[in-house]
Structure formats: structure tokens, C-alpha cells
Amino acid sequence: MKTMIAALVATVSLSAGVMAQELAFDRARDNTPVLYFSGVQSELAGGATEVLVLGTPHLNGMRDEIPLADLALLLNRLEAFAPDLIAIESAALFNCDIVRRYAEIYEGVANRYCTDPTPALAGLDLDPVAARIALYETLRNLPDTLEPAQRRRLAALFYATDDANSAALQWMHLAPDERVEGDGVNADLVQRLNQRLGSHNETVSIAAVLGERLGHQRLHPMDDRMSQIAYVFSGEALSPTLREMWQQNPVGMGPIRQALAETLGSPEAVLAYYRELNSAALQRGTVDSDFGPAAQNTANDNITRHYLAWWQARGLHMAGNVMSAAAAEPGARILVIVGASHKSYFEAYLDQMHDIELVDLDTVLHD
Template sequence: MLRSTIGGLLIAFLAFGTAAAQTYRPAFDPGALKGPRAGAPNMVMVLGTPHLSSFPESFDPDRLGGLLERLEAWGPQAIAIESLSGPQCDFMRRYPERYRDTVEDYCWDPAPARAATGLEVPAATAEAKRLLASWPEEPTPSQRRRLAAVFLAGGEQASALVQWLRLPETERQVGNGLDDVLVARLETLEGRRNENTLIAAPLAARLGHERVYAMDDHTADAAVSDKEAYGKAIMAAWDNPAVAKRKALDDALADEIGTDEGVLVLYRAYNRPVLAQLAFEGDFGAALEEPSPQRFGRRYLGYWETRNLRMAANIREMLGFNPGMRALVIVGASHKGYLEAYLDQMHDVHLVDTDTVLH
């Protein structure tokens, strides 16, 4: 009887502890303690975007003109992009047993730039920092070509493209560390259809920036032992009404991208709160409740939340180097709600509603 009583009390205690854990909220709320009292705050706008690589070949990149005009008028002083930094890719290459697939999918191999410049990624990263620390108001074409080559050696392709776009067309040529292979790479990047090369780099060049900031993070990536079972479980979780609703929305918006105004309609829709809620209900919330005994869905959710937390940390680090800046974050739309929620907890981050810029 004593054992039965103790067992009952233990079950009741555990149940109470679970309920308390679900209802407890910390009294300290850093997001409510905004500053500074004097000086310009950090203003951050998170622009959720579809991945332009998924657009049909018939899409004309010139249709992004209206979007670029509005972003340029807002005048961000720094642009962060959903891309892995050169140093993170360099780190991942040292752990192939965990990150081989990630490197293959997300990291360009800077070997051609290393051959042209003699710089490994750490040295190129340091050299780019050194060059920018004493960067002149009116750099020569040779200086821009050199910095583009150094950025490529450091694995920072989008920043190299910014320097390339800031060159007069007649100066986009071999020299100062750029050989034929690297020039061909920059020309390829210029025509690549994704948001980093069609929005972020051209916008940075228009605004007179010298670089963009890669803030994505894939250090939470890890192989699963049973890929087939994992994939089957996640796909089953995604088979739900919220996913169907989002697909219908995507299909309807796809018909809008033939004009500048249509592209703006698409971006306004992708940045409304309803999309973040649909992303949760159809994807991450569904994974939270995925019932496999291996808890595949919760493992996937753990990766997703960790990735977004580290992305938010990278953005916050960028702001800390030059407090009081206006920053634009360009990221896949499913990240937007998470990044805004995490960034809003920072004392010195004030979020900007995209509606105020896109209308």
C-alpha cells in the first residue's frame, strides 16, 4: 500500500510539474526593456521572400524594380542575407563526418580564388577586414577588383558580387587578383536567379555599400540514422490542411509576378502575419506533434529552432559592430516570424513593419 501511495504521489507530482512547466512564464522580459534613451536605436526590417530560384524561367528579373526602389528609399545601412559565411563553410569542411552534405549543398569551394590570390579562408577574411578598415571614399577599379578577389577567397560570393557591380562595366575585367576563372564566376553570379544575387547585392551596390553580411547557420545540421523513415515521417506530418492552404496561396501569387506591381503584391502577402502562422501550422507545429517513436518531428523542429536562434545571433552581432544602424534582413519567408520574435527580445533591436516600406 505504501508503494502504491508513493507511486500515486509521484505520478501526481510529475503531472503537476508538467502542468507548471507549461504555464510558467518568466517575469523578466528583455524585449520590454528597449533602449537606448539617447542616440539612434538599431532598426531592423526582416523581409520574407520566396526563393527566386524556384520561379519559372519565364520570370523577368527586371520585374523586381519596384521592390528594389522601395527598399532603396528606406535606405538600409547594412544588408544581411540567408547565406553561409565563408568562415562557417571552412569550419564545416573540417568535420566531413557531420557536414559533408551541408557543404555540398550550401558552400561554394573557394579553391579557384585561393589559387589566384594565395589566401586561405581565414587569411582572406582578415585581409578583407584590413582593406575595409582603410577603404577610401573613392576606391579605384583596381582596388575594387582586389577586394572582389579577396572576398571570393574568403568564400563571400555575394560581397564579391557587390564589388563587381560597383565597377564600371568597362572595368569588369581580369586583374588585381581576378583571373579568367574568377571573372567567369562573377559573371555567373551576376546572372544567377536567387534573392542574394538579384535583390541583396544589386541593392547594396545601389546604396553604396561595400558588402553584404551572410547570416545563415547550418551548424545544427546532423545526419539521421534512418533517412527513409525520417523522410516518411516528416512528409506525413506535412500532409495537412495548412500546407494545402499555403500551396493555394503560392499558386495564386505565382500569377502576379509578370509586373513590378504584381511582385510587390507577392512580397506584401509573403510578409503578412498569416503566412508565419501557416508556416507554423503546416510545418513546424505539425512536426512538434509528429507521432513516430523516434520523435523525428521534434528532432527536425529542434534543428529549425536552433538554426533560427543562431541566425538571429548573427544578425545581432552585426548590429553590435556599428550601433544605431538601419539594417535589412532578406530571408526565406518561413524564417521571418521566428527571426522577428527572437530579435524583438533584444534590448537594442527595434523592428520595422514591412508594410510601411512595401506600400
């Protein structure tokens, strides 16, 4: 399967022009960083923190191509990696609080990327600040074994603090007859959590399912939606300029992604698909067909550089949030589940840390 897909990618790449010259990056001797931090510090207390970055399509848009049952082999390989922490592409920390508070600046961001915490806040009879304080106090004092009532309350606290995916993980830990009202969970929240368990979103179908298998108590949201501030002065010209740039670019990834999707249809095919999606060739193609051209485009006063700035700022914040999550567990194994276009940037950012050792995904997802 892997060989077949590799041949397919090569064929479609040639027809689409993807094998055109790669974008060049100048490396002038007099403007390099004073120090390079790539790699892992040789003397490191507690050992390196191992990070595996899984680039993924957004599975909500691939319900027909990738049924939940076809994730079985992928989940088995990730379970064997046995991460201690799982980081997900979901709004982190106080992101939703801020984009709601400044809705006139972050227009539409909260509605698109944040769940409504109102049902959980009502069930807990707490305001957002009190709910967040209660969550951290609870997490600092978690017992080794949680009773159903404790899990229900923890699910409500996570949902109330804009972490619906960790709430779903706690709900998964409960037996079906324990997924009931009480302990801060009202009827509205029961319905929302039950519905979320069937989500195709990779934050649930991969991350929460894997977290439940491994006995994790939470997921770690890392996405940064405050980076949308990069667009505040972009005006209406950015979107049409980007569309025109993508249409004119001869290095198009759409045909390759479509060809890969057509190979799906079994757990084995899904595993091969993920290996190819995370390959150096496809990662290079993403840069050469999207963010590289955005850096080069001169239309409308170089406005596509706004898009590039947003992408890079968002990625840097996400990498920083992973480092914050890693702080409490030096030497842990971390699985980062992120949109495939982020993978190459994410690995480059994390490789600059003193104590991060990147794990080869293809080795983990071996046949």
C-alpha cells in the same frame, strides 16, 4: 491589387482548411521568463537599431514567374528605406570552413551551400586563413573611395572567404571594362563573377543590386549551416516521416502559394505578392502547416522534433549573426532578406534584444 490578392488568399485558405484552429501555446503563470525583453529599452544611447525583415521566396526557383525586371518596384521601396546593412541567407563567417573540414559529419552540406573558393585563393596566392586575415585588414582600412584595382582585390578576397555575394557586389561597382583579370582576380574568377551578376538568387537580384545602389561595400551573410548537426542522429526515418506529416496535414500552404504565384506578371503584382507573403495570415499558416505539426507528431519516436530543433537552432544563430553585424553600427538601419518561412521566428527572436526596433514591412512596401 492588394485587395484582390487578400480575397484570393481568403478563398483558397477556406478551401484548403487553413482557417482551422490555430496551434495553441500554453502560458502558465509559474513558468514564464523572469524578464520580458520585448520592445526597445527606453533609454538607449544612439537610438534604436531598426530592422526590416523581408520574407522572400527563393527566386532561383521562380525565374519564369518573377523576371528580374519585375523586381523594380520592390527594389525602389527597399532603396527608399535606405538600410545601412543588408543581411542575407548565405552561409556566415566560418560555416563553410567547418563543414568542409568535417565533411563526414556534415555530409553534402559544403557542396550544396558553399561556393568553391579555389579560383580566388589561387589568384591571390593565399591559403584560407591568410585570405580571411587579409579581408578583415582590408575592411578595417577601407578608404572612402575605392579604385578599380582595390575593388578587384576585394572581390577576390570575399570570394576566397566564402562570400561570393559580396564579391558580386564589388564586381557590380566596377564598370564593365574594369571587370578584368588582375589584383588577385584570375580568368576563372572573372568568368564566375560575370556569371553571378545575372543570378536570380535574391542574395544577388535583390541584396547585391540594392547594395550597389546604396553604395555598400559588402553584404552580411547570416545563415548557419552548422545547425545541420541536429540531424546527425536522425537516421533515415526523418525524411519519409516529414513527407507523410506534410501530406496528412489538412492545413496546407501549397495551394495558397500556387494561387499567389499565378497573380504575378508585373512589378506591381510582385510588390503585392511580397506584401501578402509577409502578412500575418500567411506567416501563421506556415507555422500551423509545418513547424507546429512537427512539434506534435509522435511517429517514429517523435523524430520530427529533430527537424523543429534544427529550424529553431538555425534561426537563433541567424539572428545572432545579425546582431554581430549590427554591433559596429549602433542605431543603424538593417534589412534582413530571408526565406519567408523564417520571418515570424526571426522577428520574435530579434524582438527580445535591448536595442532592436522592428519595422513594419507593409508600411515600407506601401502602394
